[in-house]
Amino acid sequence: MTAPASFDVAIIGAGAAGLMCALTAAQRGRRVLLLEHGEQAGAKILISGGGRCNFTNRDAASERFLSANPHFCKSALSRYTQRDFIALVEKHGIAYHEKTLGQLFCDGSARQIVAMLLAECAAGQVDIRLQHRVTDVSKGERFHIESPQGGAFEAESLVLATGGLSIPKMGATDFAHRMARRFDLAVTELRPGLVPLKAAGDDLALMQPLSGLSFDAVAACGKRSFREAALFTHRGLSGPAILQISSYWRDGEALLLDALPGLDLAALLKDRRRSRHKAELKTILSELLPGRFVLALIEGGLANPLMAALSDAQIARIEDRLKRWRFVPSGTEGYAKAEVTLGGIDTAELSSKTMESRKVPGLYAIGEAVDVTGWLGGYNFQWAWSSGWCAGQAA
Numbered sequence: 361m362t363a364p365a366s367f368d369v370a371i372i373g374a375g376a377a378g379l380m381c382a383l384t385a386a387q388r389g390r391r392v393l394l395l396e397h398g399e400q401a402g403a404k405i406l407i408s409g410g411g412r413c414n415f416t417n418r419d420a421a422s423e424r425f426l427s428a429n430p431h432f433c434k435s436a437l438s439r440y441t442q443r444d445f446i447a448l449v450e451k452h453g454i455a456y457h458e459k460t461l462g463q464l465f466c467d468g469s470a471r472q473i474v475a476m477l478l479a480e481c482a483a484g485q486v487d488i489r490l491q492h493r494v495t496d497v498s499k500g501e502r503f504h505i506e507s508p509q510g511g512a513f514e515a516e517s518l519v520l521a522t523g524g525l526s527i528p529k530m531g532a533t534d535f536a537h538r539m540a541r542r543f544d545l546a547v548t549e550l551r552p553g554l555v556p557l558k559a560a561g562d563d564l565a566l567m568q569p570l571s572g573l574s575f576d577a578v579a580a581c582g583k584r585s586f587r588e589a590a591l592f593t594h595r596g597l598s599g600p601a602i603l604q605i606s607s608y609w610r611d612g613e614a615l616l617l618d619a620l621p622g623l624d625l626a627a628l629l630k631d632r633r634r635s636r637h638k639a640e641l642k643t644i645l646s647e648l649l650p651g652r653f654v655l656a657l658i659e660g661g662l663a664n665p666l667m668a669a670l671s672d673a674q675i676a677r678i679e680d681r682l683k684r685w686r687f688v689p690s691g692t693e694g695y696a697k698a699e700v701t702l703g704g705i706d707t708a709e710l711s712s713k714t715m716e717s718r719k720v721p722g723l724y725a726i727g728e729a730v731d732v733t734g735w736l737g738g739y740n741f742q743w744a745w746s747s748g749w750c751a752g753q754a755a
């Protein structure tokens with residue numbers, strides 16, 4: 361029997377976090393093996409940001425991440441910052457732009473980010489093995505890694521970088537969570553995040569015909585709110601404002617939607633009651649919102665009087681409908697549509713500086729596999745870069 365191929369560091373999962381960890385460790389002189397069961401490295405990077413990869417956010421800060429321990433991500437985010445990643449992008453001559461809210465995208469293609477990471481891995485002579493599914497890991501003196509395609513490998517350090525459960529058809533697995541439990545590390549509750557929300561009953565009847573229509577909104581859940589675009593879908597609501605709030609929403613809770621943010625609607629309607637008294641309500645509302653949306657509200661039971669006949673009580677009802685729209689989603693669209701997985705390997709198990717397990721020396725976990733989840737807008741890749749870099753410095 362041939363002896364297993366031996367490395368200093370074995371990383372499982374060639375996504376954003378695994379690639380960053382690999383290039384960092386290899387450029388320190390470590391012999392690095394990177395195992396990936398997919399046909400290509402960085403598959404989610406390639407489809408991200410509509411093919412342009414929203415690779416970081418200028419405003420990345422710990423308050424924009426969810427975790428049972430909101431302080432955990434601070435150390436990694438400050439050791440390898442968005443500015444460090446931007447410097448790497450600039451070193452490779454990749455042109456980029458800020459789209460909105462600090463979100464940085466490639467001018468060209470997400471392929472440039474993957475090519476950059478692979479070039480940095482090549483500079484460190486990382487041994488990347490694609491189409492190598494890891495089925496089992498154990499620890500004796502060293503870590504022993506089993507892959508049916510590649511046989512066995514051994515390494516001094518092992519990094520779990522297999523991400524979360526989102527988009528199973530792209531190869532997402534629960535491998536990191538399973539291996540964590542195997543090594544007696546706790547895993548927090550898992551649920552889909554940055555995910556479209558479903559409607560039922562009257563809400564669905566209103567929303568379904570409006571599928572494809574977007575509007576500026578504030579979506580609030582408890583004390584948290586986001587002002588961005590919302591989008592009707594044939595199942596309910598999506599769009600950035602809804603994806604953001606979905607990470608804070610729990611089954612059964614109501615969202616409050618303001619479809620006319622920043623507008624004093626009551627004052628405006630009272631003004632139009634004087635100045636446009638012959639106009640129908642729907643004409644006035646159509647100047648503020650997409651016409652189809654207004655028609656659907658009227659068909660859904662909103663009266664359509666002439667402005668002159670509009671009572672204060674009706675104005676209050678319209679305000680309730682449009683600025684304090686109480687929507688109880690019937691559920692989320694699940695991991696098939698979720699951009700991320702909330703929860704993961706419990707941060708209490710890991711060093712916030714190095715991502716190394718406190719219980720199992722030499723075992724590391726990084727990226728989405730860990731219970732740290734960012735907002736929409738480049739935050740999740742920044743977490744992958746930061747946590748990957750920290751583990752790469754130590755493993």
Ligand code: FDA
Pocket residue numbers: 372373374375376377378395396397398401402403404405407408409410413414415416492493494495521522523524526527530531532533535698699700726727728729737738739740741742744
């Ligand atoms: P990631 O999932 O990227 O990588 C894990 C790798 O492990 C995969 O390649 C998988 O195939 C492999 N693997 C799993 N099990 C294995 C096993 N048993 N053996 C071997 N390999 C295994 N974020 C952001 O900041 N900006 C953006 O623009 C977007 N856009 C976006 C679009 C879409 C459609 C999605 C689904 C997600 C985003 N995201 C995003 C989120 C972002 O893609 C995500 O947070 C990171 O990719 C997480 O990086 P990881 O390396 O942790 O996991």
